Amino acid sequence: MTxxxxxxxxxxxxxxxxxxxxxxxxxxxxxxxxxxxxxxxGVEVSYAIVTNGDAGGFDPSVPRSxxxxxxxxxxxxxxxxxxxxDIRFLGYRDGELAVSHELRRDISRVIRQVRPDRMIxxxxxxxxxxxxASHPDHLAAGDAAIQAVYPDARNPFAHVSLLQDEGLEAWxxxxxxxxxxxxxxxxxxxxxxxxxxxxxxxxxxxxxxxEAAMAxxxxxxxxxxxxxxxLPEGRxxxxxxxxxxx
Numbered sequence: 706m707t708x709x710x711x712x713x714x715x716x717x718x719x720x721x722x723x724x725x726x727x728x729x730x731x732x733x734x735x736x737x738x739x740x741x742x743x744x745x746x747g748v749e750v751s752y753a754i755v756t757n758g759d760a761g762g763f764d765p766s767v768p769r770s771x772x773x774x775x776x777x778x779x780x781x782x783x784x785x786x787x788x789x790x791d792i793r794f795l796g797y798r799d800g801e802l803a804v805s806h807e808l809r810r811d812i813s814r815v816i817r818q819v820r821p822d823r824m825i826x827x828x829x830x831x832x833x834x835x836x837x838a839s840h841p842d843h844l845a846a847g848d849a850a851i852q853a854v855y856p857d858a859r860n861p862f863a864h865v866s867l868l869q870d871e872g873l874e875a876w877x878x879x880x881x882x883x884x885x886x887x888x889x890x891x892x893x894x895x896x897x898x899x900x901x902x903x904x905x906x907x908x909x910x911x912x913x914x915x916e917a918a919m920a921x922x923x924x925x926x927x928x929x930x931x932x933x934x935x936l937p938e939g940r941x942x943x944x945x946x947x948x949x950x951x
Contacts, residue, residue: 710746711748719748719822719823720747720749720822721749721750721820721822721823722740722748722749722750722751722824723752723819723821723878724736724750724824725752725812725824725826725827726752727756727802727842727845728756728776728840729761729777729780730783731754731827731843732825733909735838735884735943736825736884737783737787737906738899738901738943739895739943741788741895741901742893742897744787744789745898749791751792752780752784753793753795753815754793754794755797755808756798757772757794757799758780758912759773759776759798759799760799760800761776761911762776762912763911763914764911775911779911779912780794783906786908787901793815795812799842802842804845804848804849804852809857810864810867812857813858813863816854816858816878817873817874817876818873820876821878822878823880823882825884826846826847826850826854826884827846828847828884828885829844829847829848830844830887830888831844832887834887835926838884838885838886839885847883855950858876859877878950879949880948880949881947882946883947883948884945889945890945892930892933892945893945894931895927896940902923906919927942928941930943
């Protein structure tokens with residue numbers, strides 16, 4: 706396996722990455738350091754956020770009708786902290802996500818628009834060790850995303866309206882990085898990006914009650930991943946399962 710974050714398994718250098726996530730803040734908690742490392746290296750990163758996070762938050766005084774706008778604004782601020790400004794919201798209901806033909810089509814649309822060299826997605830497999838990674842919406846978003854990668858987005862005869870009505874040619878994503886799953890095989894040292902990762906997470910103010918406790922939890926988990934990767938003491942890492950789809 707290549708050691709470079711900037712190369713796929715076949716050795717080709719990447720220039721565009723698309724992350725498909727269920728909720729605002731998922732990418733920042735799961736892969737914020739990796740995203741910052743990519744954008745620092747000049748890689749264009751785009752987000753497709755499947756829901757607006759409208760079931761999130763902890764303050765009952767905030768009208769629920771305001772939550773989607775709040776969470777979209779927070780995700781844009783978080784993206785700016787990591788060098789990402791192409792953020793697309795697909796508008797599905799938080800807490801009600803299920804794999805559907807429509808969701809697969811909508812993710813396929815973004816794939817064909819962005820034409821990424823790599824995708825970051827959530828795991829469709831439950832992680833019993835870290836149950837918070839396996840929110841039902843995460844599982845559904847991950848399953849729909851990998852189905853959009855294969856076979857949908859690469860098949861010109863799938864979701865025919867994308868080509869016939871929107872002029873979006875088929876696109877094959879050569880590699881997928883799965884976050885939050887039970888069987889990681891790749892760890893990225895994000896020690897140097899940790900503060901920017903925290904800045905992105907803090908942008909989700911409606912979701913963070915105790916910043917100090919949040920930062921400690923994130924540091925602890927990244928420390929565990931660094932230890933599993935065999936990195937030196939004091940380093941921090943994010944974990945992925947890297948899958949070739951070529």
